[in-house]
Amino acid sequence: MNEPPLLQVRDLVTTFPLRRGFTGAILRQPREAVHAVDGVSLSVAKGEMVALVGESGCGKTTTAQTIMRQVDATSGSVVFEGRDITALDAGEMRPLRRRMQMIYQDPYESLDPRFRVRDAVIEPLVVHGLAGSKKERETKLIDAMSRAGLTPPELYLDRYPHELSGGQRQRVAIAASLVLEPNLLVADEPVSMLDVSVRAGVLTLLDGLRSRGDMGILMITHDLSTAAHFADRIIVMYLGRIVEEGPARQVVRNPQHPYTRALLSVVPRRDPREQVTPQILVGETPNPVNIPSGCRFQPRCPVAEDRCRTIDPALADAGPDHRAACVLVGEGATR
Amino acid sequence: MTALLEVEDLHVWFELPHRGELHAVQGVSFSLDPGERMGLVGESGCGKTTSILALMGLLPPNASVQGRVRIDGVDIMAGGEESIRPHRWREVAMVFQGAMNALNPVQRVGTQIIEPMELHGFASGDAAVRRTGELLELVGIPAAAADRYPHEFSGGMRQRAAIAMALACEPKILLADEPTTALDVMVQAQILELLKSLSAELGLALVLVTHDLPVVAQVCQRAAVMYAGRIAEAGPIDVLFHEPRHPYTRLLFAATPDLYGDQQVVSIPGAPPRLDQEMVGCPFRDRCDVVMDVCATVDPALVDVGVDAGPSHLAACHRNDVVSSV
Amino acid sequence: MKITAEPGVVPDLDRPRGRGGLLWDTIRRQKAASVGAAIIFTFLILAVFAPLLAPSGPRTQVGPVYGPLSAQHWLGLDDGGIDMVSLLFYGARISMIVGAAAALVATVIGGLIGITAGYVGGRVDGFLMRVTDYFLVIPDLVLMIVIAAIWGPALTHIILVIGLLLWTSTARIVRAQVMSVRERVYVKRARSLGCSHLRIVFRHVLPQIAPLLIANVVLTVAVAIFDETALAFLGLSDPTAISWGTIIEHGFLRQAVSYGAWWAIVPPGICVALLIMGCYLFGQAIEDALNPRLKVAHLSIKGFKVRPADGGKP
Numbered sequence: 001m002n003e004p005p006l007l008q009v010r011d012l013v014t015t016f017p018l019r020r021g022f023t024g025a026i027l028r029q030p031r032e033a034v035h036a037v038d039g040v041s042l043s044v045a046k047g048e049m050v051a052l053v054g055e056s057g058c059g060k061t062t063t064a065q066t067i068m069r070q071v072d073a074t075s076g077s078v079v080f081e082g083r084d085i086t087a088l089d090a091g092e093m094r095p096l097r098r099r100m101q102m103i104y105q106d107p108y109e110s111l112d113p114r115f116r117v118r119d120a121v122i123e124p125l126v127v128h129g130l131a132g133s134k135k136e137r138e139t140k141l142i143d144a145m146s147r148a149g150l151t152p153p154e155l156y157l158d159r160y161p162h163e164l165s166g167g168q169r170q171r172v173a174i175a176a177s178l179v180l181e182p183n184l185l186v187a188d189e190p191v192s193m194l195d196v197s198v199r200a201g202v203l204t205l206l207d208g209l210r211s212r213g214d215m216g217i218l219m220i221t222h223d224l225s226t227a228a229h230f231a232d233r234i235i236v237m238y239l240g241r242i243v244e245e246g247p248a249r250q251v252v253r254n255p256q257h258p259y260t261r262a263l264l265s266v267v268p269r270r271d272p273r274e275q276v277t278p279q280i281l282v283g284e285t286p287n288p289v290n291i292p293s294g295c296r297f298q299p300r301c302p303v304a305e306d307r308c309r310t311i312d313p314a315l316a317d318a319g320p321d322h323r324a325a326c327v328l329v330g331e332g333a334t335r
Numbered sequence: 336m337t338a339l340l341e342v343e344d345l346h347v348w349f350e351l352p353h354r355g356e357l358h359a360v361q362g363v364s365f366s367l368d369p370g371e372r373m374g375l376v377g378e379s380g381c382g383k384t385t386s387i388l389a390l391m392g393l394l395p396p397n398a399s400v401q402g403r404v405r406i407d408g409v410d411i412m413a414g415g416e417e418s419i420r421p422h423r424w425r426e427v428a429m430v431f432q433g434a435m436n437a438l439n440p441v442q443r444v445g446t447q448i449i450e451p452m453e454l455h456g457f458a459s460g461d462a463a464v465r466r467t468g469e470l471l472e473l474v475g476i477p478a479a480a481a482d483r484y485p486h487e488f489s490g491g492m493r494q495r496a497a498i499a500m501a502l503a504c505e506p507k508i509l510l511a512d513e514p515t516t517a518l519d520v521m522v523q524a525q526i527l528e529l530l531k532s533l534s535a536e537l538g539l540a541l542v543l544v545t546h547d548l549p550v551v552a553q554v555c556q557r558a559a560v561m562y563a564g565r566i567a568e569a570g571p572i573d574v575l576f577h578e579p580r581h582p583y584t585r586l587l588f589a590a591t592p593d594l595y596g597d598q599q600v601v602s603i604p605g606a607p608p609r610l611d612q613e614m615v616g617c618p619f620r621d622r623c624d625v626v627m628d629v630c631a632t633v634d635p636a637l638v639d640v641g642v643d644a645g646p647s648h649l650a651a652c653h654r655n656d657v658v659s660s661v
Numbered sequence: 662m663k664i665t666a667e668p669g670v671v672p673d674l675d676r677p678r679g680r681g682g683l684l685w686d687t688i689r690r691q692k693a694a695s696v697g698a699a700i701i702f703t704f705l706i707l708a709v710f711a712p713l714l715a716p717s718g719p720r721t722q723v724g725p726v727y728g729p730l731s732a733q734h735w736l737g738l739d740d741g742g743i744d745m746v747s748l749l750f751y752g753a754r755i756s757m758i759v760g761a762a763a764a765l766v767a768t769v770i771g772g773l774i775g776i777t778a779g780y781v782g783g784r785v786d787g788f789l790m791r792v793t794d795y796f797l798v799i800p801d802l803v804l805m806i807v808i809a810a811i812w813g814p815a816l817t818h819i820i821l822v823i824g825l826l827l828w829t830s831t832a833r834i835v836r837a838q839v840m841s842v843r844e845r846v847y848v849k850r851a852r853s854l855g856c857s858h859l860r861i862v863f864r865h866v867l868p869q870i871a872p873l874l875i876a877n878v879v880l881t882v883a884v885a886i887f888d889e890t891a892l893a894f895l896g897l898s899d900p901t902a903i904s905w906g907t908i909i910e911h912g913f914l915r916q917a918v919s920y921g922a923w924w925a926i927v928p929p930g931i932c933v934a935l936l937i938m939g940c941y942l943f944g945q946a947i948e949d950a951l952n953p954r955l956k957v958a959h960l961s962i963k964g965f966k967v968r969p970a971d972g973g974k975p
Contacts, residue, residue, distance in 0.1 A: 055519035056490075068853055097855040109846035114868045123864075127856050165606055173850075195378040196546055197590050201602035222519065225549075229592040229600055252594060266524035268549035270593045272573045275553055278524045284489045285519070346968070394965040401968040416964035 004082045006184055006216040007044040007067065012037055012076035014059075014066045018289065034288050036062035038240035039076070044184065044216040049207065051219045051231035051248065055263075057285050058237040060220045064186050067218070068102050069093055081183065098128050101177035105189035107169035111161040118157040121145065121176045128180065140179055148175035149205050167198035174205065185209070187219045191226070203230050224267050228252045233321075236260050239296045240288055242315065246322030256324035258301050295327070303328070337408045338366035339540050340390075340427070340508050345402035347382070347389050357611045359385045361564035362402075364637075369507065372534050372541040374551030374572065376587075377561035380607055383544045384432065386561075387510040391429050392419030406508070424455050428506040432513045434497035438485040445471075445481025448500050457504040470499040474529060491522035495529065502533070509533075512544045527554050548591050552576065557646070560584050563607050563618035566637055570648030580640045580650035582623045617653070629653050694946035700939025704932075708753035715747035719903055727922035737924040739908070740915035745924055748908055749932055755904035756933070759820055760886035766824025767885070768831055768878050775835025776870075780843055780862060790836070797829045802891060809897035816899045823888045831877050838870045872951050879944030883937045890933050905929035 014037040020029060037059045044050045052060045065071040067078050069085060078086045085096060104110045111120050121141055125131045130140075145153040148171045161169055170190065177185065187206060191199040207230050210217045221227055227234050228248055235245040236257065244257040255261045265279040281300045286292065292299050298308040308327060315323040316330035323329075347360035360382040367373055375383045389400055392415070404412040404419075406426050411419050431437065439447055448467045452458045458466050468478035474495040485493055494514060501509060511530065515523035531554055534541045543555055551558050552572055559569035560583065568581035579585040583603075592600045605622035608614055617623070620630040630653055641648040707714060716734070717723050721743060728738035736745035778789040805822050812818045842848060843866070851861050892898050893906025896914075900907065912918075912925035 055521060070849070070853055094855045097853065102850070102853050104846050104850060106846055110850055112847045112851075112865055123851075123856075124854050127851075127854055127860065196548070197378060197587060197603035199602065200590050200592075200600040201604075203600070204602070224520070225592040225594050228594050229596075263520065264594065266521055267594050268527075268547070268553040270549050270552060270588060270591055270596070271576055272552040273577075278528070280524050280528060281521055284491055284522060348968075392965075396961045396963040396965060398965040399968050400965055401970065403970075412967065415967040 004079075005043040005045045006048075006081060007042075007218070008077075008079040009040060009042050009063075009067060010077045010079070012040045012063065012066060012078065013074045014062050014071060015074045032289050035240050035291055036288055037066060037073075038291070040237070040240070040242055042235055042242065042245070044218050046183065046214045046216050047210055048233065049210050049217040049219060049231045050233045050235060051221055051227035052235050052237060053221055053224055053227050054237035055222060055285055057239070057288055059240040059288070060237050061188060063237070064102070064188055064218065064220050068100060068186055095128075098124075098180045099182045100184040100186065101180065101182040103170070103173055103177060103185060103187040103190050106193055107166045107173060108161075108193070110173045111169055113161055115161075116157070117145075117150075117159050117161075117164075117172050120161075120172060121179055124176055124180050130180070144175040144179035147178050147209070148172070149201065150175060165198075166194050167202060170194060170202055171205070174202075178209070183215060185215055185217045187217060189221055190219065192221070192223065199226075206230070224252070224264060236263070239285065239291060241296060241325065243297065243326070244322075244324040245315070246319065246324075250319060250322045254319070254322075256318040256322070256329050257297075257326050258303050258328075259297050260324070262302065295325075337405070339369050339371075339407060340367040340542075341403070341405040341408075342366065342386075342390065343403040343405070345386060345389060345404065346400065347385050347394065348399045349395075350397040350399070351611060355611055356399075358613075359564055359610055360389065363559075363561070363564075363566055365559055365566070365569065367508065367540045367542065369538045369540055370534055371557065372531070372543065372555040374555040374558035375542055375544045375561060376546065376548060376551055376558055378546055378607070380610070381561040382564040382610075383561050384512055387429065387512060387542060387544055390427060390510060391423060392416045393429075424451050424501075424506060425457065425504045426506055427508040427510065428501040428504070429510040430494075430497050430501045430512065430514050433517065434514075435490055435493035435517070438493055438496065440485055443482055443484055444488065444496050448481070448496070448503055451500060451503040455504050466503075467499075470502055471496075473502070473533070474499045475525070489522075490518055491525060494518065494522075494526055498526075498529065498533075502537075502539075506539070508540045508542070510542045510544070513546070514543070515550065516545070516547070523550075530554060548588060549593075560587065563614070564610055565618065565651065566649070567619065567652075568648075568650040569637075570641070570650075571646050574648050578648075580648070580654075581619075581652045582625055582654075583619050584650075586624070617651075625654060627653060691946045691950070693942045694950075697939045697942030697944075697946065700935060701943060704753050704757065704936050704939070707750050708757050711747075711750040711754060715744075715750040717744045717747050719743065719747055719751040721747075727917065727920045727925060729922075730924060736928050737922065739922075739925045740911055740917065745928060748903065749905070749928060752903050752905045752908055752929060753932065753936075755816070755902045756886055756889060756906070756936070759816060759823075759889045759904065760882045762820045763823035763827065763885035763889065764878055764881040766820060767827035767881050768874065770824065771828030771831025771877075772835050772874060774828065775832040776839050776862060776866070778832070779836040779839025780858070780866065782840070782843075786836070789832075793829050793832050796826065799826070801826045802888065805888060805892060806895060806897065809892055814897055814899050816902055819889060819892055819898050822892075823885050827881055827884060827888075831874075831881065834873060834877055835870060838873055839866055842866050842869045872947065876944045876947035876951065879940050879947070883940035883944070886933060886940070887937055905933050 016034040016036055018032045018034060020031055040063055052063065054060045062071065066073050073086050077084050080096065080100060085093065118141065121144055122137055125137060125140060131137055142153050145156065150156045150168065150171050190206065191202050194202065203226065206217055209215050219231060231248045233246065234248045234251040236243050238259050244251060244255065244260045251260065252264060255264055262279045262281050265276055269275055279302065283300060294309040294312055298304045301308065311327055313325045313327050315325045318324045318329045343364050345360055345363040349357040349359055351357055363386050365373065375386065377383045388394055390404055394400065400412060402412065403410050406422060411422050445467050448470060449463045452463045452466065467481050471478050471481060476492055476495055488496065515526050518526065527550065530541060533539050543551060545551060555572055557570065558572045558575055559566045561567065562583050568575060568579065568584045575584055576588060579588065586601065586603050589601045590603060603622050608618050616632050617630040617635050620626050635651045635653050637649050637651040639647055640650045722741060723744055724734065724738045724742045726740055726742055728734060728742060730737045734744050734746065739745055739748060774789050774793065778786040804826060808822050809818060848861060848865055851865055889904065890906035893904050894910045896910055898904065898907060908929040909926055917925040
């Protein structure tokens with residue numbers, strides 16, 4: 001691929017300062033901050049689905065919000081379609097927003113309860129001045145509904161959201177994004193609030209969109225099984241940093257970072273006979289306000305060494321297109 | 336030999352204003368021995384939460400219940416709430432959905448654990464305080480944390496506190512409603528291990544209500560899959576995965592992605608039937624991929640389809656003579 | 662017709678949505694609302710069709726001063742020999758017009774301030790809320806009296822004076838609602854879509870707060886009518902305008918009490934009270950209907966019912 005990737009993020013840092021409070025200000029205590037995203041670089045190409053996985057507090061949602069410019073980056077760059085969008089103002093961002101859309105986690109809240117499905121899907125066109133004639137609008141509307149799997153469209157067009165099931169509402173939200181024909185879709189936990197029997201439908205829909213069209217999808221999820229199944233590449237985050245990234249199959253079958261290994265071992269398996277001994281880590285993920293020194297994972301790492309307290313490892317090659325941030329990687333020490 | 340918990344033909348109706356009634360639970364039966372862990376699996380609206388709320392006698396005033404619920408052979412349901420109350424928390428306790436967010440924010444955690452003990456006459460004063468410390472240690476929280484407030488606890492610790500609260504009066508049966516749904520996978524593993532070890536150490540019988548089949552596969556020995564208020568299939572979890580006899584069980588497993596599996600993940604088209612209307616025939620027939628003519632007219636009974644003299648394997652499907660696998 | 666997505670569109674089991682639906686539904690189901698609506702409607706008819714319904718004109722003398730109750734004049738005559746019933750009908754006009762106009766002014770001001778404060782937030786919100794607090798603290802009636810006395814008697818003055826002091830509760834209610842709607846996911850979605858703030862306010866926020874605004878308007882009308890009556894009674898309103906307040910005022914000034922002519926004072930007072938009560942019942946019922954229902958089933962004394970095993974209902 002010679003053309004630049006659809007989305008290229010470099011050394012992204014997003015920090016949220018914490019209020020000091022009156023006493024703190026008087027005593028001149030240092031300002032603390034939540035280091036939500038602390039140096040993340042990733043890329044999404046057209047036709048690719050990248051899964052950003054991690055536990056709560058790892059920074060995956062903030063990364064997505066920074067990419068979508070809902071939150072301002074503290075430093076680093078977000079390059080979309082070859083253009084640096086990190087510092088663009090609202091007016092400059094507006095035309096670009098057509099081509100990068102977000103799907104939200106909660107299908108019950110994503111749609112305005114007073115808008116019919118038809119109005120919800122047409123609204124993006126109106127906002128961006130693409131409404132055109134009534135006929136053109138109808139065509140785009142029907143097209144978007146069909147691509148989102150809501151067929152026959154007539155059955156859904158005049159309904160209100162509360163008349164639809166969760167899966168149908170999510171599809172309407174997807175249709176409302178598709179109507180603008182975006183190139184990048186950022187899906188934040190798109191199926192976690194849906195019933196199991198309905199999830200595969202929505203995920204397959206997303207999968208189809210990226211393989212057929214010129215779309216790239218960045219999927220935020222905490223569900224490793226979903227990521228393993230549907231994504232091309234997996235990026236594992238911990239405390240604001242990427243600890244491992246690579247082709248989905250590779251990362252899942254040959255994890256290189258101790259955190260990834262532990263995480264994979266505790267994912268419950270479908271088959272009762274295939275239960276592995278879970279490698280349960282002690283305690284919980286620390287606060288992103290107080291980041292441990294050296295390697296961030298070292299306080300909980302089952303194979304931590306002394307040097308891990310001082311060395312903050314960068315991502316090192318662990319295989320073709322597969323990297324992990326651990327001192328043990330790149331030393332040939334793959335267990 | 337009577338089982339510890341026996342639920343026989345449980346029905347629950349909810350009266351709807353101006354609209355008749357909703358038949359939320361339609362003849363659910365199962366039994367549980369001490370130390371046994373059973374999963375009650377199904378999707379939203381299948382009646383699993385309503386069923387265990389019925390066991391606790393926590394249904395709203397517009398509900399009607401029918402059936403027998405026996406603990407150690409004693410029918411606790413016969414007199415409605417009156418007859419269940421003495422058994423509540425002392426013999427059967429529950430960890431509610433979202434319990435970790437339902438802790439009283441202005442009371443110390445220790446106080447909240449002592450409360451059920453005093454309320455149910457189990458312990459009071461110093462004895463209660465001591466037992467609180469023991470309970471916290473049992474669920475993996477340092478005893479000194481009893482003096483803290485819920486907001487000082489992490490999500491996982493709050494869920495443990497909720498479990499400690501449920502164990503306050505030494506119940507024999509623990510009902511857990513989606514205990515790990517809102518938790519990270521690592522914390523989920525910790526809580527599930529805790530439930531397993533509690534069941535083993537204390538001989539606690541556990542009913543785990545969840546929509547997450549892999550969780551049941553990891554924790555429980557048996558499971559009952561519910562659909563439209565009924566049990567579609569029940570049996571050892573191993574058998575349910577490898578030899579499902581009900582298409583819904585098979586499809587539900589097939590709809591769950593596996594970490595290393597390469598098979599295609601499917602979704603089940605359609606939606607569950609409305610429970611405020613009487614249904615003729617099998618409730619799953621509109622979504623079933625192997626539906627037959629008889630399914631539209633005859634309601635399949637839940638029958639034993641086990642091949643040998645092992646633990647019972649029940650399925651409600653006209654095709655139960657055909658073995659199909661995931 | 663092959664349906665590929667999940668068919669079985671879940672039909673609407675709840676009450677119908679939409680502004681008209683909710684209002685009509687509330688009126689039908691809640692007795693208080695129906696009573697309130699009926700009262701308001703009755704007075705509206707009387708006021709609008711006063712020329713047709715009133716027995717005689719509002720300035721026509723038909724008998725002696727303070728004529729007593731009789732078959733032709735059910736409520737007697739006032740100090741000018743004018744039929745009281747007719748006066749009440751015509752009086753309803755001014756009272757209701759001033760009340761509604763003042764409430765409108767108050768709602769527009771309060772709505773604007775509430776939306777701005779709630780949506781923009783930050784310092785703007787802080788500033789606007791401080792202003793609101795100052796206005797809240799002022800004793801309304803006292804200030805109204807002072808301003809009306811200085812400004813001079815005229816209906817428009819009265820309307821403005823009342824409206825400019827009544828907007829505070831509207832502003833607070835609107836602000837709270839707007840702040841909560843602003844955080845909903847669909848509003849955030851609209852932002853990330855590229856919607857302008859103006860569009861979001863008009864198409865997403867306003868429709869959500871509209872029912873609450875309507876309830877608030879009705880309640881404000883009640884207060885406005887009372888304030889107008891008070892001001893008129895104190896002689897601060899337009900003396901040529903006939904409102905219930907001026908009727909009472911005339912009665913007092915012309916010694917109706919010493920004449921024993923209670924009919925010149927009490928009926929208009931009752932009318933004011935009735936109309937305010939009607940507005941209050943109606944507005945409160947809508948507000949209650951809009952409040953999210955708390956799940957209080959577990960607090961009920963009654964328990965669930967048990968059905969006998971033979972399958973029959975208890």
